[in-house]
Amino acid sequence: MLEVRHLTTLLAIEEAGSLMEAAERLHVTQSALSHQLKDLEGRLGAALLVRRTRPVRFTTAGLRVLALAREVLPRVQQTERELKRLAAGQTGRLHIAIECHSCFQWLMPALDAFREHWPEVELDLSAAFSFAPLPALVRGDLDMVITSDPVENEAVKYLPLFRYELVLAVSRQSPLAASKWIEPEDITDQTLITYPVERERLDVFTAFLNPANAEPAAIRTAELTPMTAQLVAAGRGVAALPNWALTEYTEHDLLKTVRLGEKGVWRTLYAAVRVEDDHTPYMQEFWETAKELCFKTLSGVRAVKGS
Amino acid sequence: MLEVRHLTTLLAIEEAGSLMEAAERLHVTQSALSHQLKDLEGRLGAALLVRRTRPVRFTTAGLRVLALAREVLPRVQQTERELKRLAAGQTGRLHIAIECHSCFQWLMPALDAFREHWPEVELDLSAAFSFAPLPALVRGDLDMVITSDPVENEAVKYLPLFRYELVLAVSRQSPLAASKWIEPEDITDQTLITYPVERERLDVFTAFLNPANAEPAAIRTAELTPMTAQLVAAGRGVAALPNWALTEYTEHDLLKTVRLGEKGVWRTLYAAVRVEDDHTPYMQEFWETAKELCFKTLSGVRAVKGS
DNA sequence: TATGAATATGAGATATTCTCATGCTGGAAG
DNA sequence: CTTCCAGCATGAGAATATCTCATATTCATA
Known part of the structure; x- marks a missing residue:
């Protein structure tokens, strides 16, 4: 009417x-x-x-x-x-989920910086430890997933943030501390401390132990990186963590890090977005500023070739 | 868009x-x-x-x-x-103007009664002493004009309310008080008290004095009916007023009324509305309840034949 | 009564929004 | 892994709706 x-x-x-x-x-x-x-x-x-x-x-x-x-x-x-x-991508929503436990460390400052430049973009952050973030991203419940595990999906684009090395944190007193690198077998008599998720989602298994059919003597879990670091420092076990997540502990000489294998285990961290959001201005800018901030803030990370 | x-x-x-x-x-x-x-x-x-x-x-x-x-x-x-x-006429606007000074007397109760039945109709009331109400009605600034002077206009319909007699109010001591009726010439030695408007809009001139070329000895004006009545009672002049407007004074024997001419001067009071509003339910009801209330309240008024 | 400015109107062009028929797709069931 | 199904998309054309153009009508005014 x-x-x-x-x-x-x-x-x-x-x-x-x-x-x-x-x-x-x-x-x-x-x-x-x-x-x-x-x-x-x-x-x-x-x-x-x-x-x-x-x-x-x-x-x-x-x-x-x-x-x-x-x-x-x-x-x-x-x-x-x-x-x-x-429509012009000058505002919108950015719901991020992280699969990466240590990522809060650099993500929070990145979000703060982003918020200043794009105050109108609705920001949200959730930890994707208890659900599968990729379907949620495709469905639209999420807009970005921070992950080091790119699962091929034609609806999703993986924007590389940086390459980092997965290293083994050991106590200063550990016999492993002196090695230039360790072999998978060196862990068979160690207690391995991991985040409390399935093995398949832990790089130390998928990229290091499983290929060699090696198994740690025991596994215990810890929720948070500082907790893991403390346990390692106290000689209660070893833990595979991103090198940059351990910087503050090695700098204060609280623990040592050892390469996994002769060449080391290198991983790439990605920001996964829906392909249709790839060129949204604020998405692009978030990616770029986050990348930049990581290089400045995190020691031991490398650029991905071509990014 | x-x-x-x-x-x-x-x-x-x-x-x-x-x-x-x-x-x-x-x-x-x-x-x-x-x-x-x-x-x-x-x-x-x-x-x-x-x-x-x-x-x-x-x-x-x-x-x-x-x-x-x-x-x-x-x-x-x-x-x-x-x-x-x-559109259904169940609500709307009713801006009324009165050309008739005494009409507040019955209009106020009529409006009160109406408001109860049609609370949603926007009521307004103005005195049309200082402007021409008919053009305003046609133009739409007003929705109803209470008048005893129906000027033919094809856009306007005159709904008759009642017939009343225009009578001469005189003091009890006046020599005219004893007459059954008076002639125009009887006023030539009197002071006539009128409302402060042009002669052409005063029935006593148009319907009684002018045809006989008679002229009062003096004219003075008074805004309000009670004021006029007091002046008349005090013998300061005579005034031509609707018979029903004088009832409360004659009942208390404060003044007398005399017929104008042998047959009397009879007028009809109308509610003028735009023709397109004629059958609007709330307009109709206002007219009917006002008419009914006048018959009940005002003494000496008569129905108009065919209404 | 003529005039001019504004609105109304009819007819036809144009644009829009629908329906119909049918193709496509993703998820559930076998 | 295929089939099926429910729901959405699409193309074509019908049905409306909305516009423009040309012109008539109206109203106020000189």
């Missing part, structure tokens, strides 16, 4: 004082407005305007519609502006 | 959870909704829905439009309901 178009017309007529002038402002013919009004009045069963006065006078019904127009049109227009910004 | 139709559609989709079900609720085909959405999304440059989930999921842009819909649609619908009532 009533449409936004009608509200726009009525408001223009009120401001202009005549159909003639209003038509000009709206870039249509006077005839168009006349027809439009006639049609609307016919369907309403009531006149909206008295045309024979100058300026035109609104009937009670007309005033009521005018009041609606004044109330509703600004909101509609504001929404349209917001949608334009959304 | 955005239209009410789109808001309705989005809200229906949200409630239904699918285009299929929403289409059914809106009594259109699923195809129509699909086309409509595609078109809108195309123009916005952004997706509103993710269709491949069940129920469908809204994108950030979709949620924004949905929020607009929830905010705007109820108001649009309420306005449409009000317009329907307006």
Whole structure:
């Protein structure tokens, strides 16, 4: 019945004082407005305007519609502006999930920096330890997943952040501490401390132990990186962690790190996004600033070739 | 760009959870909704829905439009309901002007009674002493004019309220007080007290004195009927007033009334309305209740034949 | 009563929004 | 892994709706 178009017309007529002038402002013919009004009045069963006065006078019904127009049109227009910004990628939503336990360390500063540049983007962060983040990303519940485990999916693009080395943290007193590197078999008499997730999601198994069919003497879990570090420092076990997550402990000489294998185990950390979001300005910028911040902040990380 | 139709559609989709079900609720085909959405999304440059989930999921842009819909649609619908009532004459505006100074006496109770039955009708009352009420009625600034002077106009209908006699109020001591009636010449040695308006609008001139070319010895004016009555009672002059406006004074024997001419001067009081408003329910009812109330309240008034 | 500015109207062009028929897709079941 | 099914997309064309153009009508005014 009533449409936004009608509200726009009525408001223009009120401001202009005549159909003639209003038509000009709206870039249509006077005839168009006349027809439009006639049609609307016919369907309403009531006149909206008295045309024979100058300026035109609104009937009670007309005033009521005018009041609606004044109330509703600004909101509609504001929404349209917001949608334009959304479409242009100048604002939007960025729900991030991390699969990487240590990532809070650099992600929080990255989020803070981002928030300053894109205050209108709705930020959210969740840990993806208890659910599969990739389907959620594809479905749209998430907008970005920080992961080192790129599962091929044509709806998802993996933006590389940096390469890092997975190293073994050992206590200063550990016999392994002196080695330049260790072999998988060196862990068979050790207690391995891991995050409490399935083996398949732990790089130390998939990239180091499993290929050699090696198995640690025991496995215990710890939720948080500082807790793991403390346990290792106390000689209660060893743990495979990103080199950059251990910097503050090695710097204070609280523990030692040893390479896994002669060449080391290198991983790449990715920001996974839906392909359609790849070129969204704020997504791009988040990726770039995060990358930059990681290089500046984290020691021992490397650029990925071609990124 | 955005239209009410789109808001309705989005809200229906949200409630239904699918285009299929929403289409059914809106009594259109699923195809129509699909086309409509595609078109809108195309123009916005952004997706509103993710269709491949069940129920469908809204994108950030979709949620924004949905929020607009929830905010705007109820108001649009309420306005449409009000317009329907307006068109049906169940509500509206009743701006009344009176040309008749004494009419406040019965009009106020009439308005009070009316307000109870039609609380939604916007009532207003003004005195039409300083402007021409008929053009204002035709133009639409007024909706009803209470007058005893029906000026033929094809856009205006005169609804008769009652007939009354214009009588001469004189003091108890006046020599005229004993007469059954007076002639125009009897006033030539009297001071005539009138409302402060032009002669042409005073019935005592147009219907009694002017035809006989008679002229009072002096004319003085008084704004209000009680003031006029006091002056008359004090023997400071005579005044031509509706018989019903003098009842409370004659009952207390404060003054006397005398007929103007042998047959008396009879006038009809009308409620003038625009012809297109004639059959508006609340207009009709106002007329009828006012008429009824006048007969009950005012003594000495008569019905108009055929009303 | 003529005049001019504004609105109304009819006819036809144009644009839009629908329906119909049918193709496509993702998830569930075998 | 295929089949099926429910739901969405799409193309074509019908049905509407909305506009423009040309012109008539109306109203206030000189």
